[in-house]
Amino acid sequence: MSFAQLRLDGVTRSFAGHDALTDLNLTVRSGEFIALLGPSGCGKSTALNCLAGLLPLTRGSIWSDDTRLDTVQAERRGFGMVFQNYALFPHMSVRRNIAFGLQMRRLPRAEIRRRTEEAIRLVRLEEHANKLPGQLSGGQQQRVAIARAVVLEPALVLMDEPLSNLDAKLRLEMRTEIRRLHQSLGLTTVYVTHDQEEALSLADRLVVLREGRVQQIGTPEELHTRPANWHVADFMGYRNLLRLRADDRTGQDEVVVTGHGLRLVGTPVGPVRAGAEVIAGVRPEDLRITGPEEGVPAVVEVVEYQGREVAVEARTADGVQFNLRTQTRPTLGERIGIVVDPVRLLVFPADGTDADGDDRPAGEPAEEPTTGDSR
Amino acid sequence: MSATATPSRTGDPTGDDPPGGRAPVGVRVALRHRLAERGVDRQLLLLVPAALFVLVLFIYPFGYGVGLSFQPTEGGPFATYQEFFTDAYLRDTIWTTLSLSLPAALLNVAASVPIAYRMRGRFRGKRLLTTVLVVPITLGTVLTAQGLLNFLGPTGWFNRTLLAVGLTDDPIRLTNNYWGVFFSIVITGFPFAFLLVLSYLSGIDPTLERAAATLGANWWQRFRRITLPLLAPGLATTFCLTFVLAFSVFPSAVLVGDPAGTTRVISIAAYDAAYVQYDYPMAATIAVLMGLVELLVIAAVLGWRALLYTGSTAGGKG
Amino acid sequence: MTSSATAPARRRRRLVARPAAWLIWGVVAFFFVNLAGVIGSVLVSSFGNRWYDSWLPQEFTTKWYGQSWQEFGLFQVLVVTLEVSLLVVGISVLVGVPAAYALARRSFPGRRLLYLLFLLPILMPPITYGIPLATVLYKYGFAGHLSGVVLANLVPSVPFVILTMTPFIEQIDPAVERAARMCGAGTRQIFVRILAPLLLPGILAASILVLVRTVGMFELTFLTAGPDSQTLVVALYYSMSAAGIRAQQSIDAMAVMYTTMMLVLLVIALRFVNPTQLVARVREDID
Numbered sequence: 001m002s003f004a005q006l007r008l009d010g011v012t013r014s015f016a017g018h019d020a021l022t023d024l025n026l027t028v029r030s031g032e033f034i035a036l037l038g039p040s041g042c043g044k045s046t047a048l049n050c051l052a053g054l055l056p057l058t059r060g061s062i063w064s065d066d067t068r069l070d071t072v073q074a075e076r077r078g079f080g081m082v083f084q085n086y087a088l089f090p091h092m093s094v095r096r097n098i099a100f101g102l103q104m105r106r107l108p109r110a111e112i113r114r115r116t117e118e119a120i121r122l123v124r125l126e127e128h129a130n131k132l133p134g135q136l137s138g139g140q141q142q143r144v145a146i147a148r149a150v151v152l153e154p155a156l157v158l159m160d161e162p163l164s165n166l167d168a169k170l171r172l173e174m175r176t177e178i179r180r181l182h183q184s185l186g187l188t189t190v191y192v193t194h195d196q197e198e199a200l201s202l203a204d205r206l207v208v209l210r211e212g213r214v215q216q217i218g219t220p221e222e223l224h225t226r227p228a229n230w231h232v233a234d235f236m237g238y239r240n241l242l243r244l245r246a247d248d249r250t251g252q253d254e255v256v257v258t259g260h261g262l263r264l265v266g267t268p269v270g271p272v273r274a275g276a277e278v279i280a281g282v283r284p285e286d287l288r289i290t291g292p293e294e295g296v297p298a299v300v301e302v303v304e305y306q307g308r309e310v311a312v313e314a315r316t317a318d319g320v321q322f323n324l325r326t327q328t329r330p331t332l333g334e335r336i337g338i339v340v341d342p343v344r345l346l347v348f349p350a351d352g353t354d355a356d357g358d359d360r361p362a363g364e365p366a367e368e369p370t371t372g373d374s375r
Numbered sequence: 376m377s378a379t380a381t382p383s384r385t386g387d388p389t390g391d392d393p394p395g396g397r398a399p400v401g402v403r404v405a406l407r408h409r410l411a412e413r414g415v416d417r418q419l420l421l422l423v424p425a426a427l428f429v430l431v432l433f434i435y436p437f438g439y440g441v442g443l444s445f446q447p448t449e450g451g452p453f454a455t456y457q458e459f460f461t462d463a464y465l466r467d468t469i470w471t472t473l474s475l476s477l478p479a480a481l482l483n484v485a486a487s488v489p490i491a492y493r494m495r496g497r498f499r500g501k502r503l504l505t506t507v508l509v510v511p512i513t514l515g516t517v518l519t520a521q522g523l524l525n526f527l528g529p530t531g532w533f534n535r536t537l538l539a540v541g542l543t544d545d546p547i548r549l550t551n552n553y554w555g556v557f558f559s560i561v562i563t564g565f566p567f568a569f570l571l572v573l574s575y576l577s578g579i580d581p582t583l584e585r586a587a588a589t590l591g592a593n594w595w596q597r598f599r600r601i602t603l604p605l606l607a608p609g610l611a612t613t614f615c616l617t618f619v620l621a622f623s624v625f626p627s628a629v630l631v632g633d634p635a636g637t638t639r640v641i642s643i644a645a646y647d648a649a650y651v652q653y654d655y656p657m658a659a660t661i662a663v664l665m666g667l668v669e670l671l672v673i674a675a676v677l678g679w680r681a682l683l684y685t686g687s688t689a690g691g692k693g
Numbered sequence: 694m695t696s697s698a699t700a701p702a703r704r705r706r707r708l709v710a711r712p713a714a715w716l717i718w719g720v721v722a723f724f725f726v727n728l729a730g731v732i733g734s735v736l737v738s739s740f741g742n743r744w745y746d747s748w749l750p751q752e753f754t755t756k757w758y759g760q761s762w763q764e765f766g767l768f769q770v771l772v773v774t775l776e777v778s779l780l781v782v783g784i785s786v787l788v789g790v791p792a793a794y795a796l797a798r799r800s801f802p803g804r805r806l807l808y809l810l811f812l813l814p815i816l817m818p819p820i821t822y823g824i825p826l827a828t829v830l831y832k833y834g835f836a837g838h839l840s841g842v843v844l845a846n847l848v849p850s851v852p853f854v855i856l857t858m859t860p861f862i863e864q865i866d867p868a869v870e871r872a873a874r875m876c877g878a879g880t881r882q883i884f885v886r887i888l889a890p891l892l893l894p895g896i897l898a899a900s901i902l903v904l905v906r907t908v909g910m911f912e913l914t915f916l917t918a919g920p921d922s923q924t925l926v927v928a929l930y931y932s933m934s935a936a937g938i939r940a941q942q943s944i945d946a947m948a949v950m951y952t953t954m955m956l957v958l959l960v961i962a963l964r965f966v967n968p969t970q971l972v973a974r975v976r977e978d979i980d
Binding site for chain 2: 952
């Protein structure tokens with residue numbers, strides 16, 4: 001059942017005439033960890049369910065090497081899946097939950113027992129093997145769900161936001177656990193999440209989706225440093241998104257943007273025309289605080305202690321608000337200067353959508369999907 | 376992390392068309408997909424037997440009855456309807472039925488509210504109380520009628536008690552008249568209404584009232600301004616169901632009532648037409664009118680209910 | 694169930710309550726006293742001999758039970774009652790549960806209309822559709838036999854099973870079924886290995902409720918039964934409306950037997966369901 005390459009070819013799924021997922025093209029190589037990332041309603045779960053066979057495609061096809069897969073029923077694809085709310089069989093013990101898939105394959109009894117025990121050991125649930133799911137904690141339930149999926153040695157493991165129901169500490173632990181299992185068992189994993197940090201830390205490659213369309217596919221480093229458009233930037237933690245105008249004096253590698261009393265130098269991403277409206281984005285940690293005589297003058301309005309760092313909100317005289325992160329703690333009302341490194345300030349073409357919200361206003365035409373080609 | 380992060384290939388596939396013919400499969404698959412998108416697929420076949428049952432055993436007979444009602448043994452298509460409304464002996468059954476079922480249903484609902492309000496919290500014996508309340512529902516009308524005849528009869532325990540206490544000099548006549556039927560409806564209907572109201576009340580988040588209390592509302596204001604508006608749709612539903620129960624009163628109207636006079640309800644008229652006079656068109660007519668009257672009352676109540684807030688009663692969360 | 698969802702930490706009520714509370718408890722007590730009187734007078738009468746103008750009969754006897762057992766042919770009646778009820782329960786579960794599954798899980802065009810269709814037989818008085826139904830059943834030769842009685846009783850029972858089962862099915866996470874499919878289970882295996890065990894309590898509850906309703910269903914059975922296919926409640930009605938021919942006490946004895954049967958069913962039923970469930974599951978659907 002295993003493959004060298006799994007190919008999604010123009011996969012589209014619509015619900016009652018509305019496209020939830022549009023034209024997804026993706027090639028998954030054996031052993032890869034792929035994360036589908038995006039805000040809720042972006043189509044990432046639809047993509048996963050299409051891949052699993054739980055949702056039929058409206059258009060497109062899925063290929064496992066040279067075998068067409070999208071016409072194969074879910075139970076015959078040989079994939080394993082971990083669900084957001086675990087979906088354990090509530091009337092079966094941990095052991096029977098894990099053995100279920102092996103029993104469905106009609107394997108010899110001895111082999112079922114051997115592999116089940118092995119899987120139980122793998123997720124360290126030896127003491128709980130005879131309990132019912134209802135008697136376990138959330139983290140333990142999630143481990144059962146993972147064991148149930150991987151015990152079949154599936155060609156592909158699908159995970160649908162498996163950590164979103166856990167508390168913060170457990171989430172970190174399970175994240176490591178998932179990565180450990182992926183590597184030690186040599187799994188191929190497609191992982192859905194809305195948490196960019198989780199995706200960045202787990203995945204070999206990320207697929208960022210927005211409104212059913214692929215925005216960018218790339219490695220964590222690429223997405224982190226070179227988001228393909230401002231939507232991706234917004235999602236990757238570029239909290240300062242400013243609607244500005246590109247100045248006439250636009251160079252090849254640098255562009256001057258102005259507006260709201262600001263004049264900044266940044267790096268263009270994509271076709272930025274002189275005089276066009278742009279959205280300039282920068283992460284809070286890429287802004288530097290200096291004295292009021294240098295950079296953009298602003299007044300500190302909110303100071304939030306966050307462990308080793310301090311989150312600062314400052315406002316310019318024209319009312320533009322900046323989010324910063326510093327090691328030193330400024331005082332409220334202090335006059336500061338904000339310095340931006342031109343390499344870190346990314347200037348994207350504005351596409352007519354609202355930079356303040358992450359949702360596109362209704363009734364507005366869908367934009368061209370910007371894929372990773374933009375480099 | 377694996378050491379070799381794969382290079383960022385964009386989504387475009389390897390270029391060549393995938394092997395295998397696509398077009399013929401595509402067309403067939405498309406129709407199935409289009410239907411599946413609207414939620415139509417083979418799983419819906421599970422509904423077929425049940426739907427067939429209801430169609431064959433409920434809709435068809437009902438339609439047959441309606442058809443029959445327009446084919447009287449003599450006269451034009453509306454002859455039986457005309458006869459029903461001109462013959463006071465038939466026409467008045469509607470009034471008789473409503474004058475029994477409406478007050479009884481109202482009393483059942485109205486009495487249930489304060490009692491259920493009082494008992495919605497937890498207390499010892501609540502389960503026992505609700506269990507005992509279920510008894511009259513399961514007993515059914517026939518047994519209740521028999522019991523009422525014994526209990527409320529001129530020599531029954533009830534009249535004996537009244538005489539012994541000295542509240543009356545002669546036994547009060549409570550059976551074989553309006554009151555016998557009325558009590559029968561209350562005995563089977565009240566527990567029904569009470570349990571429904573209780574479950575509606577329990578569904579209202581008690582923190583809402585506590586929130587109102589912190590805003591300075593006394594118990595009456597809390598009940599009147601918070602609980603009652605949230606309960607009102609449930610009351611409308613309860614009234615409808617209790618009314619349906621009371622409206623179809625048949626055995627008790629015959630057994631504890633005065634089936635030839637004051638408690639000649641519409642179902643007796645229908646039964647008489649069918650099985651005493653063998654006038655099936657007339658029986659069908661009465662059945663149709665009975666259904667119509669009932670649906671009218673329900674529609675009126677539900678229409679009023681539609682004006683009310685009918686959303687969640689669970690407070691903010693969840 | 695719903696009743697347990699109320700305030701967990703409510704202060705214990707004061708023993709000396711307000712007059713309103715006394716009034717309310719008084720009304721409830723009055724209701725129960727009269728209820729006890731209604732049932733008790735039937736019970737006492739069935740064991741009594743020569744009960745005329747007095748609080749209690751002059752002597753007690755059990756002879757009425759034997760008498761009514763023979764006079765009314767109660768063995769035959771009980772057998773019929775049992776046959777009818779079990780057939781109705783079996784068929785309505787077989788037909789109703791799959792339909793409830795589809796209704797609970799799927800949304801499709803016409804779903805609300807179908808729901809209304811299933812709701813109608815419960816909302817309409819049995820007499821209104823019972824009379825035309827009996828006419829149709831006579832036309833095709835079903836009425837007057839066991840089959841006619843069963844068919845007529847299925848009309849409210851199938852929808853009742855559907856309405857009772859729907860919430861049970863809704864509370865099973867659909868992801869569980871998907872998880873089973875991802876483990877390689879086919880549709881049949883999902884049903885046998887996953888759904889059936891999870892639905893068993895719901896099916897039991899629905900069955901017992903249908904059983905109670907069928908044993909107690911008077912109108913439909915009355916309209917369709919022949920002399921050999923009377924259930925207990927109909928036999929009781931006939932013996933009551935023909936009063937005067939037979940001793941009042943033997944009718945009472947029969948009524949007590951009926952009551953006992955219902956109470957036994959009720960006790961069994963309450964092991965599986967909440968009292969409010971016995972009343973109706975209809976409210977979810979009107980909402």
